[in-house]
Amino acid sequence: MADFLGGLDVSVFRALNDLCGSSPTLDRIAVHVEIIKGPLFMGIIGLLWYRPGKETPRRRETLITMILTVALSLIVSRIISMLLPFRSRPMYSIGANAPSLEWHPDLEHWSSFPSDNATYLFAIAAGLWLVSRWWGLLYGALAGVVALARVYLGIHYPSDVLVGALVGVATSVAVNRETIRRRIAAPVLACEPLYTPYFYGLFFLTLGEVSGGFQTTRRIAVAIVHFFTSYSR
Numbered sequence: 065m066a067d068f069l070g071g072l073d074v075s076v077f078r079a080l081n082d083l084c085g086s087s088p089t090l091d092r093i094a095v096h097v098e099i100i101k102g103p104l105f106m107g108i109i110g111l112l113w114y115r116p117g118k119e120t121p122r123r124r125e126t127l128i129t130m131i132l133t134v135a136l137s138l139i140v141s142r143i144i145s146m147l148l149p150f151r152s153r154p155m156y157s158i159g160a161n162a163p164s165l166e167w168h169p170d171l172e173h174w175s176s177f178p179s180d181n182a183t184y185l186f187a188i189a190a191g192l193w194l195v196s197r198w199w200g201l202l203y204g205a206l207a208g209v210v211a212l213a214r215v216y217l218g219i220h221y222p223s224d225v226l227v228g229a230l231v232g233v234a235t236s237v238a239v240n241r242e243t244i245r246r247r248i249a250a251p252v253l254a255c256e257p258l259y260t261p262y263f264y265g266l267f268f269l270t271l272g273e274v275s276g277g278f279q280t281t282r283r284i285a286v287a288i289v290h291f292f293t294s295y296s297r
Contacts (some may be wrong), residue, residue, distance in 0.1 A: 160218025182228030
């Protein structure tokens with residue numbers, strides 16, 4: 065069974081990656097589609113946060129909880145990655161077609177399995193789904209396109225993005241239970257009318273980090289680890 069699934073994984077990867085380089089239009093979409101995720105995320109959050117209605121308190125609680133959910137989903141993804149054997153990205157392990165345009169992927173030297181990118185994007189999509197089915201589906205569709213693009217470009221195997229997506233959705237559903245949501249979000253939302261400028265300054269700064277999968281936070285953390293590792297030597 066393991067051999068069958070492994071072979072299927074490679075076969076699906078090859079079917080998608082074989083298209084890479086054959087169409088400049090597809091290549092550009094695959095390389096640049098991730099640009100959309102940040103602005104779309106911020107726009108959706110703005111619309112949902114300020115939309116009036118009797119569901120506003122619960123909606124804001126869910127959106128606040130989603131920030132923690134995304135962070136937790138990435139932690140779970142990294143734990144899984146560290147517990148399992150290291151998996152090289154297909155572009156390095158079995159070779160992959162390159163896109164027709166000049167492209168320099170900014171990749172961390174971490175195991176390919178599971179995909180952190182798919183994890184946090186689908187965690188966001190699941191969180192939005194709990195607030196608005198329509199916006200959740202829209203962002204989920206974008207997350208699916210981004211995940212397929214990473215397979216198309218040779219960054220991930222299909223199983224990497226599939227398991228990453230499952231981790232993101234499962235974490236979001238598990239954390240967004242009513243008792244947990246209220247316990248997490250209520251103290252945060254209580255600060256909004258008391259410290260409005262500081263609340264929204266920190267809120268939108270945090271949202272910017274969430275939209276990119278905490279890239280800046282992770283780089284700062286890695287830099288701190290490297291600093292003390294070098295210092296200890």
